[in-house]
Amino acid sequence: MNRIWFSVLAVGAGVLAAAVAIDAAPGINVVVIASLMGMAVLIYARDRLSVSDLALASTGFVFIVMFAVRTSEWVLFADLCGAAGLASLAMHGGKTWGDVIRGGVAVLGRLPRSLGPILKPLRDSWRGLDRIAKAPLLRGSVVGLVLAAVFTLLFASADQAFAHVAHDLFIPNWQLDLLPARVFVALVTICFTGAYASLATVPSSGRLGMVWAAGPGAAAERVKWQKAEWTIPLGLLNLVFAGFVAVQLAVLFGGREHVLRTAGLTYAEYARSGFFQLVVIAALVLAVIAIAVRFADVSNARDGSLLKGLLGCLCVLTLVVLVSALKRLGLYEHTFGFTMLRFFVHVTIFWLGLVFVAVMVAGATSRSSWLPRTLVWMTAAMLLGVNLMNPEAFIARRNIERYEATGKIDVGYLASLSADAVPTLAAAGVTACLAQDIAGRIDNGSFWAFNLSRTLALDLPPSTTLRDCST
Numbered sequence: 185m186n187r188i189w190f191s192v193l194a195v196g197a198g199v200l201a202a203a204v205a206i207d208a209a210p211g212i213n214v215v216v217i218a219s220l221m222g223m224a225v226l227i228y229a230r231d232r233l234s235v236s237d238l239a240l241a242s243t244g245f246v247f248i249v250m251f252a253v254r255t256s257e258w259v260l261f262a263d264l265c266g267a268a269g270l271a272s273l274a275m276h277g278g279k280t281w282g283d284v285i286r287g288g289v290a291v292l293g294r295l296p297r298s299l300g301p302i303l304k305p306l307r308d309s310w311r312g313l314d315r316i317a318k319a320p321l322l323r324g325s326v327v328g329l330v331l332a333a334v335f336t337l338l339f340a341s342a343d344q345a346f347a348h349v350a351h352d353l354f355i356p357n358w359q360l361d362l363l364p365a366r367v368f369v370a371l372v373t374i375c376f377t378g379a380y381a382s383l384a385t386v387p388s389s390g391r392l393g394m395v396w397a398a399g400p401g402a403a404a405e406r407v408k409w410q411k412a413e414w415t416i417p418l419g420l421l422n423l424v425f426a427g428f429v430a431v432q433l434a435v436l437f438g439g440r441e442h443v444l445r446t447a448g449l450t451y452a453e454y455a456r457s458g459f460f461q462l463v464v465i466a467a468l469v470l471a472v473i474a475i476a477v478r479f480a481d482v483s484n485a486r487d488g489s490l491l492k493g494l495l496g497c498l499c500v501l502t503l504v505v506l507v508s509a510l511k512r513l514g515l516y517e518h519t520f521g522f523t524m525l526r527f528f529v530h531v532t533i534f535w536l537g538l539v540f541v542a543v544m545v546a547g548a549t550s551r552s553s554w555l556p557r558t559l560v561w562m563t564a565a566m567l568l569g570v571n572l573m574n575p576e577a578f579i580a581r582r583n584i585e586r587y588e589a590t591g592k593i594d595v596g597y598l599a600s601l602s603a604d605a606v607p608t609l610a611a612a613g614v615t616a617c618l619a620q621d622i623a624g625r626i627d628n629g630s631f632w633a634f635n636l637s638r639t640l641a642l643d644l645p646p647s648t649t650l651r652d653c654s655t
Contacts (some may be wrong), residue, residue, distance in 0.1 A: 193224035211635035229384035244270030298378030462509035606641035
């Protein structure tokens with residue numbers, strides 16, 4: 185019976201997605217669809233999930249709830265990726281680096297087999313239709329639906345407000361040209377529900393449905409790098425980083441004008457250049473560390489201490505590189521203003537910094553088993569913090585502060601922000617001149633598109649200051 189309910193909920197989630205996810209802005213509709221998917225998967229696989237797995241899945245659902253709170257496309261995309269990855273890892277299980285990396289995308293490997301868990305209970309139920317038709321649960325459901333329909337119609341005829349809500353909830357107003365999109369969304373929803381459920385029921389080694397790891401005996405045959413093969417590259421890399429850090433210290437502490445003059449750059453050009461490259465460099469260092477730890481031949485304690493020292497020094501120098509990237513980004517924002525892209529670069533820099541600190545702690549203690557899942561939780565906590573911070577409101581506030589200090593403001597960019605920023609703009613008195621640009625994007629439209637930020641934005645009275653937004 186549990187498998188039957190799983191199939192019913194999975195199909196129901198698909199039908200609901202087709203009805204309310206295409207012609208309505210993302211809002212509470214996404215939360216309800218995800219809730220049905222989550223309930224279906226929980227019914228199917230609850231006996232196979234640990235407390236830690238349930239905690240991961242619950243955290244992922246928190247990010248889905250943000251669709252009813254936030255409207256920023258940047259934030260919601262990050263929330264969707266975070267929720268999908270955490271749910272996949274929760275179904276996959278495991279605590280090692282391999283499990284965590286594979287687990288975040290393992291659901292994709294189960295998509296080709298996703299319809300099996302859904303169709304089998306329905307097929308078996310169809311064969312025993314006579315027995316099911318006599319079930320009290322089915323009879324009660326049919327009677328209940330009939331009574332609910334009758335009384336809903338009576339209440340709708342008695343109250344226009346209730347009739348409007350009931351129409352939005354239960355009577356789809358479909359356009360035929362959107363029918364292919366609705367069918368596609370329904371299939372995607374059903375398939376992902378089946379894939380998540382299927383993922384939780386197979387052994388960890390087979391959950392991707394493809395070969396990711398080397399075969400038996402691979403660990404014994406793994407090539408190890410001799411001492412010279414890893415000490416020389418790591419030593420040279422440390423020297424390069426040390427040289428870069430020396431220049432950065434000169435820029436940050438007293439020698440800035442000399443260095444800029446020598447480089448032939450203006451201050452604005454210096455602010456514009458480099459921080460993306462520095463972030464990429466820091467990310468690549470993590471790959472270097474992982475490869476060195478995996479392949480370096482450490483045959484005695486002395487070699488182990490040498491490897492720790494070289495990698496620890498590289499981590500410290502990389503933290504200074506991240507500080508330099510953060511400094512450049514701050515200069516850039518002061519000169520050219522604040523945007524969502526620059527905000528997320530900020531977040532990435534802070535995240536990389538925390539990762540390096542965690543890696544240094546793991547290296548210093550010679551215990552790293554806690555690191556993979558700790559980084560997952562750390563990433564989830566940072567994404568939750570981003571949601572609570574409300575990035576677009578933060579950006580609007582910083583741009584307004586910049587205007588008050590310099591007289592410069594990019595009204596066009598402010599108009600491109602979502603409803604998340606409107607209360608902050610209203611507090612500064614700049615909503616009236618942006619209302620025409622933003623109004624079309626903050627209309628909830630129907631119950632299924634309800635979103636807290638859009639609702640708050642629609643309730644704010646217009647106002648105009650800041651030189652009538654003319655600058």
